[in-house]
Amino acid sequence: MSIGAINNNVSTTSAANTSPAVSEKAAEKAAETTAKDSAKDSGVVYEKGSSTVNTSYVKQNQALIDKLKADADARVSQLRGIVEKMMTKQGAAIGQADDMWKFLASGKYTVSAEVKAQAQKDIAEDGYWGVAQTSDRILDFAKALSGNDPEKADELLEAFKKGFKQATGAWGKDLPDISKRTYDAVVEKFNNWKNEAEDKSSTSVETE
Secondary structure (H helix, E strand, O other), rough: OOOHHHHHHHHHHOOOOOOHHHHHHHHHHHHHHHHHOOOOOOOOOOOOOOOOOOOOHHHHHHHHHHEEEEEEEHHHHHHHHHHHHHHHOOOOOOOOOHHHHHHHOOOEEEEEOHHHHHHHHHHOOOOOOOHHHHHEEEEEEHHHOOOOOHHHHHHHHHHHHHHHHHHHHHOOOOOOHHHHHHHHHHHHHHHHHHHHHHHHHHHHHHOO
């Protein structure tokens, strides 16, 4: 698996922040594509120019990586099932992968009280697809993939931004406000991760 994975995980969660599922799922897909070309026994390989990764850390966290991916897959699959039923009832159909997101982005549909209540719960401040939990999962995924190497923060953040752009394309227009707030939260958490490591390094040099 490579850092491209963060890219797809993001693309799915962002578009789905009406259903924030789109960015996380997409980030994983991008990563899996890169991984097929570069994966080794450690399960994590970076593109050219990358420094050595802490493969032992990655191996220890493979269960977390697998869990995050499986969880995102399950959540998106659940969402897709709900949307497909809704589209069928309203005379629409999913012909391409992006159709579901464009259908949701159009706003031209009705939902049951039960589905609406669940969606509101999921994107609430403390919800699974809320800003805090979603941004935390993306950072956790990045740390697990990088071997918790903060020197990879900028590279992984660029992959996240690419995934977010892909999600915007899948959505067909600007993403909802919750996606934008999630984006800002992810950028802040990546920068904090990188800066904390730089502060520790600076402090260590001063005390030597």
